[in-house]
Amino acid sequence: MKRVAVIGGGIGGLTAAGVLARKGHQVTLFEATEALGGKAGSVSLDGLTFDTGPTVMTMPDTVRATFAELGAEDLMPRLERVALQTRYRWPDGRVFDCWEDLERAAEQADALEREGGRSLRAFFREAETIYRAAGQPYLEAPYETMMGFMARAARNGLSTLVTGLKLSTLDGLARAHFSGPHLRQFVGRFATYAGASPYEANAAFAMIAHIERAFGVHHAVGGLGGIVRGLEQAARRNGVEVVLGRKATHTSRGAEFIVDERAFDAVIVNADPLQHRGDVDQPLTMSGYVVMFEAPTRLALPHHTILFSADYAKEFAELGSGRVADELTIHLCHPAATDPTMAPAGKSGLYAMVNVPPMPAGEEARWPEHARRLEAFIRARVKALVPELKDVELTTVAERTPVDLAKKGAPRGSIYGFLPHGRFGPFKRPAIRGERPGLFFAGGGTHPGGGVPLVMLSGRFAAGLTAEHLGGAS
Ligand SMILES: Cc1cc2nc3c(=O)[nH]c(=O)nc-3n(C[C@H](O)[C@H](O)[C@H](O)COP(=O)(O)OP(=O)(O)OC[C@H]3O[C@@H](n4cnc5c(N)ncnc54)[C@H](O)[C@@H]3O)c2cc1C
Numbered sequence: 255m256k257r258v259a260v261i262g263g264g265i266g267g268l269t270a271a272g273v274l275a276r277k278g279h280q281v282t283l284f285e286a287t288e289a290l291g292g293k294a295g296s297v298s299l300d301g302l303t304f305d306t307g308p309t310v311m312t313m314p315d316t317v318r319a320t321f322a323e324l325g326a327e328d329l330m331p332r333l334e335r336v337a338l339q340t341r342y343r344w345p346d347g348r349v350f351d352c353w354e355d356l357e358r359a360a361e362q363a364d365a366l367e368r369e370g371g372r373s374l375r376a377f378f379r380e381a382e383t384i385y386r387a388a389g390q391p392y393l394e395a396p397y398e399t400m401m402g403f404m405a406r407a408a409r410n411g412l413s414t415l416v417t418g419l420k421l422s423t424l425d426g427l428a429r430a431h432f433s434g435p436h437l438r439q440f441v442g443r444f445a446t447y448a449g450a451s452p453y454e455a456n457a458a459f460a461m462i463a464h465i466e467r468a469f470g471v472h473h474a475v476g477g478l479g480g481i482v483r484g485l486e487q488a489a490r491r492n493g494v495e496v497v498l499g500r501k502a503t504h505t506s507r508g509a510e511f512i513v514d515e516r517a518f519d520a521v522i523v524n525a526d527p528l529q530h531r532g533d534v535d536q537p538l539t540m541s542g543y544v545v546m547f548e549a550p551t552r553l554a555l556p557h558h559t560i561l562f563s564a565d566y567a568k569e570f571a572e573l574g575s576g577r578v579a580d581e582l583t584i585h586l587c588h589p590a591a592t593d594p595t596m597a598p599a600g601k602s603g604l605y606a607m608v609n610v611p612p613m614p615a616g617e618e619a620r621w622p623e624h625a626r627r628l629e630a631f632i633r634a635r636v637k638a639l640v641p642e643l644k645d646v647e648l649t650t651v652a653e654r655t656p657v658d659l660a661k662k663g664a665p666r667g668s669i670y671g672f673l674p675h676g677r678f679g680p681f682k683r684p685a686i687r688g689e690r691p692g693l694f695f696a697g698g699g700t701h702p703g704g705g706v707p708l709v710m711l712s713g714r715f716a717a718g719l720t721a722e723h724l725g726g727a728s
Pocket of ligand 1: 286289290292312525542709
């Protein structure tokens with residue numbers, strides 16, 4: 255039995271800790287705050303349950319496989335498939351209901367541009383090829399070298415590998431498939447799942463569109479906090495010692511690591527790698543502002559709605575220059591649409607999120623002012639663009655700002671840390687294997703990137719590499 259310290263109790267840290275403890279190691283998890291889950295979780299306010307960070311669950315098989323690896327299938331919340339994945343709305347009144355069922359979505363696309371349905375089918379075919387060429391090999395194993403990645407990619411056939419190498423930006427791919435601005439914007443939004451810009455992120459991010467369509471958009475019944483609780487219980491049941499309220503660092507003593515004055519044989523850092531190394535002045539992924547509303551009636555809204563800005567290029571240019579854009583795209587999540595346990599009868603909770611830039615130094619003090627402007631913008635926008643909300647009185651019950659994210663170790667409030675822009679952006683992420691033997695990283699800032707299922711993968715990869723280092727089974 256070897257001693258392992260895990261620094262950080264986000265989803266990646268909880269997963270890594272639980273998996274290593276199940277392999278028989280003695281694991282201590284240090285969490286700086288008084289609660290586990292990091293950016294992911296739910297709050298209950300006035301009978302309403304809100305997810306406070308992630309709301310869209312993809313890759314349900316990865317979530318299931320993670321709970322299975324922890325020996326904790328019994329602790330996994332039920333995942334409900336959301337058939338109408340997202341309703342997209344534009345300021346010009348256009349609407350696109352993106353159903354999981356491609357034929358239904360294609361019918362909707364026909365109304366947006368000439369041959370929209372045919373183009374949508376072709377786009378999803380290419381997104382699947384991209385997933386097989388770049389996605390599967392990237393997600394299958396820890397990324398260590400380009401050679402290893404290429405070898406995994408080649409197994410899917412050389413033609414898919416060639417496809418992967420030819421990729422332009424996500425916006426370039428959208429332009430190749432669609433003639434009009436609406437469906438181009440629909441494609442471009444998938445870059446924001448990684449906190450990136452469609453004008454600078456590789457077209458490989460189209461694989462997210464395939465993942466959503468092929469494996470479904472899901473909701474954790476009862477709220478995403480159930481995933482955090484399940485992981486916590488699994489970790490504790492496997493024997494993980496959890497130390498809350500302890501901001502930890504590690505130093506070396508010979509081959510050992512010292513964390514909180516205790517000796518360990520290996521360390522997994524779930525804190526963002528750039529924050530951990532104090533390297534936060536480089537370009538970072540976007541941050542986010544979330545406001546939670548109570549509606550005094552059960553709203554007739556789908557689970558997810560996107561209210562696009564009129565000029566996406568301008569929005570990203572402003573975000574890229576480090577300022578809160580004038581006109582922002584809004585993500586609305588109305589979980590009671592598919593899960594009645596999220597709100598009492600006759601009421602609804604509504605989560606609204608916009609992307610904002612990572613905070614420049616000294617910006618914390620200005621956030622109360624930014625938050626009031628953003629809340630007012632969101633209120634005005636939902637009234638103007640969503641007919642179902644026009645006459646509904648929305649009461650603000652809570653909000654989360656980049657300052658809250660920074661308190662959870664997010665560098666300058668950036669949700670995913672390292673910015674994967676450029677053709678080889680995703681390959682330049684800080685690696686899972688740290689700079690000295692026995693040090694590893696897990697979480698959204700390392701491979702394979704952010705998002706609940708990906709950080710679970712990251713935690714499992716980090717646990718595997720750690721076990722290998724310690725001489726046990728990986
Ligand atoms: C507003 C918002 C919306 C999102 N939407 C989605 C979505 O729809 N779908 C999706 O899949 N994902 C979404 N995400 C992303 C997802 O939440 C994250 O990628 C994921 O939860 C990150 O997990 P992590 O393992 O990297 O840990 P984190 O959540 O980053 O947690 C790290 C933990 O480490 C702790 N820590 C840091 N430093 C130390 C230290 N020195 N000592 C001890 N503890 C430390 C922190 O306090 C924190 O608890 C969203 C995130 C946000 C904020």
